Amino acid sequence: MTHVLYGLPHSLYSGKARSYLRKNGIPFVERSPADARFRNDIVPKIGRVIIPVLETADGKVIQDTADIIDHFESAGVRHSASPPGPRQRAVAHLVDLYAVVTLVRHAMHYRWSYLGSQRRFLTHAFAGDTQVMARMQSYLPMLGVTEATITEIERSLADLLRSLDRHFAQHPYLLGGQASQGDYGLLGPMFAHLGRDPVPLAIMQNTAPNVFRWTERMNAPGPDMAEFGDYPAGFAADDAVPDTLLPLLDLIAQEMVGELIDKAAALADHVAAHDPAEGAPVADRPHHRTIAAVATRFRGVPFEAGLQPYQFLVWQWLADEGATDDAVRALFAEHGLLPLLDTPRAARVERRGNIEVWGRIG
Structure with missing residues (x-):
């Protein structure tokens, strides 16, 4: 039961998937996206050239590291990535x-x-x-x-x-x-x-x-x-x-909270202007990563960033996990992180068919 991971040594997200497979003793071989099977069989199934992609031993194709990890977590693995608390x-x-x-x-x-x-x-x-x-x-x-x-x-x-x-x-x-x-x-x-x-x-x-x-x-x-x-x-x-x-939590609060608050406001503007339908792709083309520009700051320095719906997907996992848990809220309050649990977001982002789509609006 050997799986195929399409990735590259210098690919950021390939490293994440590769590590998870190794840590859990999941048998796999890694192939480059230059492989003919990737071009001829895998890309048509996912609709874009992107890595990593996992082809399971039974032929299922999974794109995105989070989906790859979720696939094995749901089946049960030797060392879960999800702590119990x-x-x-x-x-x-x-x-x-x-x-x-x-x-x-x-x-x-x-x-x-x-x-x-x-x-x-x-x-x-x-x-x-x-x-x-x-x-x-x-x-x-x-x-x-x-x-x-x-x-x-x-x-x-x-x-x-x-x-x-x-x-x-x-x-x-x-x-x-x-x-x-x-x-x-x-x-x-x-x-x-x-x-x-x-x-x-x-x-x-x-x-x-x-x-x-x-x-x-x-x-x-x-x-x-x-x-x-x-x-x-x-x-x-x-x-x-x-x-x-704990110092890492303070650094994250300093560098990321303000940017995400700005991006949440920009998402609200985008949703109000475009009135997207639930289930529709978040971008006009599968390979597009951004849907708008956002004026924000990094450590006090202004810059303009791309509004990337995928970031909201990852943000949702955090908010869904901790928004109502008293122990989580207390920890986050101590380190200036509560806005990550409480800032409203105008729409949810979901993953369906290996792309990001709009979830619940409002």
Whole structure:
């Protein structure tokens, strides 16, 4: 029963799916999207060229890492990504959301703003396809990577690495001795881009060796935490969130809350202007990731970002998990994160047929 994962070593979300399959001992082989079967059989089924895609042993095609993980979680796996307690689940979803909203910006900046310093490596990774490389580089402004924001992006990475390095010096994973949804989400940008491309890799190895070691651990098939001795396997007992992780919550509040509040307002404007029908695709074409532009700020610096419905899908998982739980609300209140649970969103976003569609409106 071997599955096929279509992905690439330098693909952000491929790394997330690959790690989950390895950690759970799920047999798979990985194929490049250049494979003829991907072009001829898989792309027509999903309607766009995108990775990762999983073709299960019985022929089911699943696109998007979250859907891949959900597929196996619902069937039961050796090491679930979902902690048993509501506080830990909420924190796992929070870190996953931060990776999608904020850290993609860091990942793309350090890959493409430093192209001249790592051109040979990236040219090899992209098989010399300069057109694809140029297209990827063109996404930087939409993601908020501008001359005005670059200084704060780099300060942010330094703050993040400092915080995570202190945590991973004491704990093998975010929430104890087992990888959570937050670990898999964080691994996306922290490995394929920031922990593999030469420029950010050197920064990580030289300033945050415990974070680099965590990226190795996340890519290993087993727990891979020998240096922690008899550290207990599994998530931390009693739904505990380690004290060493709390500075990360403060950083997330500083960097992401305001941006998402602005994007929620922009979504409301878009829904009011277009009156979308429930079940309709959120974008005019399956490969389009954004539906509008949003004026917002990152660490106090103004920029214009793309309004990406997928971010609202990931935000919903967090809000659905923690909005009514007293323990989650208390934790989030302590760290300035309550707006993530309480900010109204004009419409839900769902995944159907491997694309994002409008869910309940209003």
